[in-house]
Amino acid sequence: MVNRLVLQNLLHRPIRTLLSVVAVGVEITLILTVVGLSQGLLEEASRRNRGVGADIIVRPSTTQAAMGLSSAELSEKLVEKFASMPRVSMATGTTVYMLTNYLTTITGVDMDAFSRMSGGLKYLAGGPFEQPFDAVIDQVWAEQRKLQVGQSMELWNRQFRVAGIVEPGKLSRIFIPLTTMQDLLGWRGKLGQIYIKLKNPDETPAVIDELKALLPGYNIFSMAEFTSLFSINNIAGLSTFIRVIIGLAVTIGFLVVMLSMYTAILERTREIGILKSLGASQFYIIGIVIRETFLLALLGIGVGILFSFGAQGIIQHRFPILVVSLHRDWWFYAGLIAVGGAMLGALYPAVRAARQDPIAALAYE
């Protein structure tokens, strides 16, 4: 019966109920979208690194975090040295430059070596570099920047011709010749990282030990380990940023639910008096408010999940390079956070309702 009362209370004020549900929904959407965007970008970067086809990556000792962009401090001579190791099939180096405005990178590659290691890029249009100022871009970047083969794109105040458009999924979205990037950025003879492919991938741990002995202090990982580091907790500041967004989202949900339930309690003062005259205990009254809030939160979670799919669609339509990955485990976490925030918001109105004097409440007009 009390559930019937809760449901009828929500239906009695549909606009207030709708606004509360939407507010919780926005809270859920905010959490799922920010987390999904972070995870999506990391998963995409991880997937593209796996697409290189290497077994080991060597990065400079000065790289702060495993996930940080390598400065070009590795000697190019190391490529030959690694390639000459008996258990190594091949090695190739790259340089990377971050396009901060677009959250993507330009990679300088030795295209022949990179193609041999990765199995080659799959060209959807055009072909590999023919000139020093040629670029190969992936389909996502081409769509994002509306570029076609033969058109120009500007990098470091230089015009690069789009030589080819490839399927996404291998290392980078923008490739330019390694030597061109080294020349333009003053990195001649230097590399950001070196990828190593082994004759037998089972020997990866042994080769890593050998390389660590050879280059103490360098960041040397198996590709499996390296790609596993693409997580929110390994990016400096990202988990803090996400916590701040979650905090803001919870605050929005908390305030809206608190305001909504507070006005509901004020409006239902007389009804609370009636319930008390019938013998409703303080816990019974609190239970009604809490159940009502829980139902609002559940509806809000459902709406928020739907909204987050909408947000995913809009973001990926407008910004194809951004990947929003909506993980189901985060539906649960975001739901838990929203329910917690809503319950906190309902607590004061619930206690206030429970403590109302029945005579004063019955006299309320």
Add this chain to the structure above:
Amino acid sequence: MMPFIIDIADLHKTYHLGRVRVPALRGVSLTVEPGEFLAIVGPSGSGKSTLFHIIGGLTPPTSGHVRIDGLDLAEMSDAGRTRMRQRTVGFVFQKFNLLPTLTAAENIGIARDIAGNNDFDRLQFDNIISLLGIGDRLHHKPFALSGGEQQRVAIARALANHPKILLADEPTGNLDTANSQAVLDVLKDLNGRLGQTTLMITHNPDAADFCAHRIVHMKDGKIV
């Protein structure tokens, strides 16, 4: 001799409005026997509603002795008074006080839900509904019921947990003459059939004369 179901001696109740003390009851003494229909008649401000609220456990007395069905209200906590309202007393108000979002049946059902009353006598309850003449109005919400129908639903709700005492505060105050008489008929009839003690507050001496076994008059917080 049967013990009194309501036994009040030297009851005082003082309200505090800011720094002002407002004495509402000034030494009320009253006893009521089980099954008795008592009417309390008096003008506005005479203290009859305050007496009603104290007997119903809605507010504690300031001083004095109040025993309801053997329970001493002065010793009772807020939770104890809440439990008393669930099973021992049933209220009928002037303004009906039905929950507007629930149907008549649900308004009656929620009283049972609050009391945790799952073993009520269905047959007896159906008889009451039949006596009240609201059998075909149970699935309507209050806004779709006339004043008389709403008050009869409120009476059914008050009786839902078979309380020993029915407290009616100006039950005909918001009704026209025909509906007032119908409600008085029902209250008198139910008192005779169910044998529960009924206290009715009214300012209408004719209504009191019609229903009550005994009438007490109140003025200025005292029984006169």
